[in-house]
Amino acid sequence: MIRLEHVTKHYARSNRPSIEDINVSIEKGEFVFFIGPTGAGKSTIIKLLLREEVPNKGKVWVNDKEVTGMRRWKVPAFRRSLGCVFQDFRLLPHRTAAENVAFALEVIGKPKTVARRVVPEVMDLVGLGGKEHRYPHELSGGEQQRVAIARAFVNRPLILLADEPTGNLDPDTSIEIMRLLDRINRTGTTIVMVTHDSNIVNQMRRRVIEIEGGHVVRDQARGVYG
Numbered sequence: 001m002i003r004l005e006h007v008t009k010h011y012a013r014s015n016r017p018s019i020e021d022i023n024v025s026i027e028k029g030e031f032v033f034f035i036g037p038t039g040a041g042k043s044t045i046i047k048l049l050l051r052e053e054v055p056n057k058g059k060v061w062v063n064d065k066e067v068t069g070m071r072r073w074k075v076p077a078f079r080r081s082l083g084c085v086f087q088d089f090r091l092l093p094h095r096t097a098a099e100n101v102a103f104a105l106e107v108i109g110k111p112k113t114v115a116r117r118v119v120p121e122v123m124d125l126v127g128l129g130g131k132e133h134r135y136p137h138e139l140s141g142g143e144q145q146r147v148a149i150a151r152a153f154v155n156r157p158l159i160l161l162a163d164e165p166t167g168n169l170d171p172d173t174s175i176e177i178m179r180l181l182d183r184i185n186r187t188g189t190t191i192v193m194v195t196h197d198s199n200i201v202n203q204m205r206r207r208v209i210e211i212e213g214g215h216v217v218r219d220q221a222r223g224v225y226g
């Protein structure tokens, strides 16, 4: 489902590679945590998977597509085929929760009738039934992240990428968000999540890939934060 083969990324304005000769393979339906100290290269890996960056060496496969050689015009559609969740939620401030979710359907050309049917289902799934018409500033951080997850999931992506999705949330809210991601994973969606949250990693006991200095230093099934 996802494969990085001998991947090195050396940013032009950096004096050393951010990641070097990384080899990782992730199967369909896995839930994988990328952990490691700040600056280790975790977000760089997410950017490579989204093709926001291209490696200097190596190849990256996502959804069985080799993305480093992908034509530029194909990139937007490729990105829309993935679900993405970030620490800062990235909701559209002048759209309601339901409109934020519906927007993900609009941009891929789904008719409004589909949105009318699917958006309430997904809002219920994330536990936001009744708050569909609130604007982001009228929701708590945890609720905003639920909207972001609903938006990421509404197109039923095969892969969901989450870069520190609980980074702005308190421990209890973080656990709720993890329960939600776990439910989504159980529908068969592959989840790749970058985190610094040791509690979450230790509670979930999923595959842990630890990055340090741009290298994989540990890859453990049912791992702990360490």
Ligand SMILES: Nc1ncnc2c1ncn2[C@@H]1O[C@H](COP(=O)(O)OP(=O)(O)OP(=O)(O)O)[C@@H](O)[C@H]1O
Binding pocket: 011, 012, 013, 014, 018, 036, 037, 038, 039, 040, 041, 042, 043, 044, 045
């Ligand atoms: N656009 C860029 N230009 C130059 N250097 C960069 C760029 N983006 C990241 N880096 C460098 O690459 C290294 C890895 O950064 P990255 O953001 O992948 O780390 P991270 O593990 O996600 O860190 P954090 O946990 O703090 O988010 C760092 O040394 C960083 O300074």
